[in-house]
Amino acid sequence: MVTTDEKGPLTAKKKSVIIRSCDGDEFLVSESAAVLSTSLKKILEEKEDRLIHLSDIDNKTLAMVIAYLSTHADDGLSDDLKRSFDQEFVSGKEFDVLKYLVLATDTLQVTCLCYTVAKKMADIMKNKLVEWVRREFDIQNDYTPEAEAEIRRLDAWAWDDRQLEDD
């Protein structure tokens, strides 16, 4: 049994598609929202099937992306409201959540959301320690201790440790 989202019952005018996450859950999305994703738009142009299976996006992340797409497809909302929605949308989210979100926006090709999430991630990262960055992105330190010390010495002014965070 498929229920509709908050926009009320389906009409002939307002077509919908069903998107299935990798967890197997399905979401009903208006076509006008789905086509804001370049990838979904292409899929819909190519096939009649109204069920799209995304094998690499989980429930939680997909729900967030769909909330974003639905808001941006709503003609009743002003651009200002959409912008403040965007700010609200990324605020308070954990870095891990943002990583999955930015991956999903890349898969689905939702450029605006991708930039918004990337900006938020950069804002979180900017005052973090190098060690934190390596941990979060699973990066191996390939410098020798001497080479690392040398590169830190070169730009001492950028190393005001008082404001740096490790969590």
Next chain:
Amino acid sequence: MTPIRTESPEKIKEPIAANAMANCVLHDDIMLCILARLPVKSILRFRSVCKPWCELFSTPHFVKMHHGQFSSDPKNQSFIICSKTAKFCTTASLLNIESNEKKPTIIDYPYPYINNRPKSIVGCYNGLICLNDCGITMWNPAMNLSKSIQLSNAYFGGFERVSLGFGYDAKGADFKVVRIVNFLEMSIAGVEVYSVNSDSWRTIEVDFQFRVLRTTCDVIVNGNPYWLAKSDHGEVLVCFDVTKLVFKIVSLSSLSLKEGGVTIG
């Protein structure tokens, strides 16, 4: 948002879900997109994350992408202030207009006095500073990189005043230095332009006469240097179009200019 239909609990535990999200590795394009949104200070620190990042931050592609992100936002505009201390040393500091930090950040100023003459700033554009003493130096204070430019061998005869201008050709993504050589009387001895991309000088033909008032350009607007100058038509503003490599005259007929008495900004 809640799913409209949830699969039975057994199905959620299928390996596909675990596999797909267990290893969240962001590929290069996404990393680039995030890193280009970091402030310069963070980028400098993150050069020590790993060698590939350090290399990435110096590539023209990254530099252009990063600049594109930041130049449009007035919050990211900074001044560079060079001050001379009593002991013939110069200090440089960056002051961000919108920053919460009240004090400018002191940065390394790598140029000691040469021949007891300080380097003077010819101009500053897109984060690159053109300095002048006996030669010309390009300095990127954020990345602490600099490049000395050899003067050309062109000789225009006994000249009286040399003035330098600095500009950025957005079309060719090229920084340029303009060298105007004036004779004592109101005439141009010669003009040459240096292009950073081609690392060479070329001489420019000038079809009208003027005499610039200062040894460096007075202001840089949209990448083009402007000089206050005297011409047959009185005091004028001379603009050098660094893309088309031509001079243009902006008349200042309603203003009365006296040498040294006018500043434009």
